[in-house]
Amino acid sequence: MIEMQLHSLRMQLPKRNYRVGYTPETVRIAIERIRSGELSMGTACRMYSIPKSTLRDKINGRTPIESTQGPNPFLNRAEEGRLVEWLKHMAQIGYGRTKHELKLTVKKIVESDGRKTPFSGNMPGRRWLRNFMKRHPDLSVRRPESLGIERATVTKEKISQWFHEYEAFMKEAGIEDAVSDPSRLFNVDETGFPLGVKNERVLAARGARNVYQRTLTTSQQITVVGACNAAGSYIPPLIIFPGLRFGYNALEGAPDHSSFAKSKTGYINSEIFFEYLSNHFLPYVKSLHVYFPIVLFVDGHSAHINIETAEFCVKEKIILYCLPSHSSHLMQPLDVAVYKSLKTSWNKAVREWMTDHYGQYVTKQSFSSVFAVAWEESAKKKYARSGFRKSGLYPFNANAIDPAMLAPSTVFHRTEQPTTATTVSTSMPLQTPQSLPPPSSIPPPSSIPPPSSLPPPSSLPPPSSIPPPSSQSLSPPPSSNQAAASTSSKPPSSSFAANVAALHALESAMGEAIVSNFQRRQMEGCDMSDPMYYTWFKLKSATTIVTPPPSSMGKHSNSYVSPAFDEHLVYPKRAMASENKRVLPHVISGKAYIKMLKEKEEKKKEVEAAKAERKRVREKKKMKNQKKIIT
Structure with missing residues (x-):
């Protein structure tokens, strides 16, 4: 009975807080002030809320200044810091490691170093990975964006050279005032919208073995050509449908003043682009009362340009200027800001349309009406202005592109980084x-x-x-x-x-x-x-x-990094890019590009004539052999 009463009294007492009320930094400050004679041991303990025995042990070196409860990790602080640095750099250059690859790398390190671990087969488990992520909150699991090998080779030097040539051309042509006029700087680009969107997480019964989602299995997509200027004005989109015959109104429910085209594959070609510029883009730009000449930034894809387009732009004072190759994710204003928001709005609009039309899917007939909802949400002035600003086209800024986005193009050699060693003493020399x-x-x-x-x-x-x-x-x-x-x-x-x-x-x-x-x-x-x-x-x-405690000496020191890390934490090397590619002029509407296109057309005619001649010779030889057989 008495024991039960005592137990109830203990439960009523306030719980003791065992949380440490000091940090390693306060311990260092306290030790410094004690060793300098500024404070006594008792005063420092009361001022910084550090137990006297704890502070005495840390001054004498019996325990390290930074210590944690529980067993020590089998990788010390410096080694884990080296591992974190490697993971961050690999993700930055486009070679991010997965959870399994991280554990496999750690396994190789401990096996090469001959360390004893509590893991089965020296392979760290989920608990180690969870604790590792807690010890390093600056790491997180992210879903990376796909980056092609061509885009990964775009360098800072290439971008800077393009800006230098662009500025020099505008001054030489006497139209440098267009660089500072946002209403005269345009960008045109196309993007694809799949009819079937990716599945999202749905609510289902807990423990269900299989959860299905009915989707459209076709990989067909619709191409949309958009354009805007640095002032935030948009040109109504051009929608390109696959197929040659239509038994329906393709623009039913489309954004106002939109136009449509058709091609066999559903992709843009030089003929469609010419029709777009002459019959859609130019009339709408003139309705904005923009001063000419204007600058139209394009990605320079061969599918866009032919001789008719180049000569038309010269006549109408439209300067077609090519952006650096494979740099649309960096310097194409529509790609940088507008289309990212547009794709998100498109997926949302498709899901909402399918919710309102159970059992139905978005097809070519209903595409325009669904796309209009996404276009209205994303075609805003702030996105267009943000795209030109981030790409450095307006205001003109050759250093506007984030250097982190150019990291995949750097030489993937490991750079010397200062090691994060733990200082043993703050005021006394470490002698050997x-x-x-x-x-x-x-x-x-x-x-x-x-x-x-x-x-x-x-x-x-x-x-x-x-x-x-x-x-x-x-x-x-x-x-x-x-x-x-x-x-x-x-x-x-x-x-x-x-x-x-x-x-x-x-x-x-x-x-x-x-x-x-x-x-x-x-x-x-x-x-x-x-x-x-x-x-x-x-x-x-x-x-x-001053020497560290015996448990922190040598290979067990927090500043020691095993040579196995140099062996297994490797960095990829970039292959040398081929230099034999033909350099195309940036000004598509210039004389040099038109001359190149004419030479290309003449060469194409020569190849076709040679092919026709070879075919005629084969047919003639075939007829001659048939006559011999008959006779």
């Missing part, structure tokens, strides 16, 4: 046995007079006559195990040897009792009012060798 002064430089005990022959402390020389600690001995510790190894091979400094000799002479003169008292005062912390203690404290700080 090799850096200690040689025995010959320290006076032997026999050369020091006994305490009885020395004068009392009151008659000792003033602290100013004792050489102060050298600033060289107070240099910060190396930041990595490699740096420590390099410094350990250097000869010991003469200043450190002088400080050791001065401290040895001072302690011999003071006697064991005074030295023991000073050591206790150093541990507890005190003020600097005693000049003799101040001198001893400075010499002691300059000659004290």
Whole structure:
């Protein structure tokens, strides 16, 4: 009965908070202020809410400053930091690693290093991966966007050269005022809309073995050609349907003033593009009362341009200017801002239409009405202006493109990064046995007079006559195990040897009792009012060798990185791009491009004539052989 009452009383008491009320940074500050003599041990413990035993252990090096509860990870802090750096860089250059590939890489590392792990077959499990992600909240699982090999080779130099040539051309043509007029800068581009959209997550019974979604199995899509200028004005879209015959009104429910075309494949070709420019684009631009000439940015695909288009643009003062090849995801304003929003709105509109028409799917007959909903939501001025701004076309800015989007084009060699080593001491030098002064430089005990022959402390020389600690001995510790190894091979400094000799002479003169008292005062912390203690404290700080605890030495140190990481954390190398490609002129409506098109047409006619001649010779030879057989 009494035990039950005691248990109920304990349950009523407020629960004790076992959460640590300090951080590693506050521990470092407290240790610095104690070692400098600014605070005593008790004052620092009360000020920073650190238990006295904990702070004493960290000062003495029995426990590291940064420690966690539970078992230590089999990869230390520096190794996990190296792994995180590798994962981030691989994702940035287009070679992101999956969860399974990360665990497989860790398995290869521990097996190469010969480490013992609690994992089956040295393969980390889901729990390790979950804890790894918690320890590094700057990592997340993302679904990457597909990036073709051609787009991955677009470099910063290529973009900068294009901007330089564009600016030079506009000045040479005497129309540099168009660069600063947003109403005269246009962009035209086409994109495809599949009739069947991807499935989304649906609500179903928990534990259901199979969940189905009825979808349209065709891969057919409709091409839409859109255009806008940097001021935010849109040209009504051109919708291209696959097929040559229509028994329905293709533009029923389409956006206002839209037009449509038809092709066998449903894709745009040079004839359709010419009709679009002459009968749709130009009349609408003139209705906007825009000053000519205008600049029309295109991607330069061969399907767009023919001689008729180039000559028409010259006549109508339309400067067709090609963007860099394979850079539409970077410099095509419609691709950068407008079409991304349009595709999202399209998927949403299709789902809503299918919800209102159960059992039916979006077809060519109903495409225009569904597309009109998505076009109305996405054809906004802010998206057009954002696209021109992000691509650097208006305002003119050659550095507008995010460098992170050009990372896949960089040379995939690992760059030297500073290692994130944990500093052992903040005010005392980290010395190694090799850096200690040689025995010959320290006076032997026999050369020091006994305490009885020395004068009392009151008659000792003033602290100013004792050489102060050298600033060289107070240099910060190396930041990595490699740096420590390099410094350990250097000869010991003469200043450190002088400080050791001065401290040895001072302690011999003071006697064991005074030295023991000073050591206790150093541990507890005190003020600097005693000049003799101040001198001893400075010499002691300059000659004290602070070493990490035994569990943190060598391969178990938080700053140690196994050589196996260099072996398995590899970076891909980019293949050299071929330089034998023909460089096309940027100005499609210029004389050079028209000349090139005419040469291409003449060469095409020559090839066709040669093909027809070979066919005529074969037919003639065939008829001759048939006559021989008959006779």
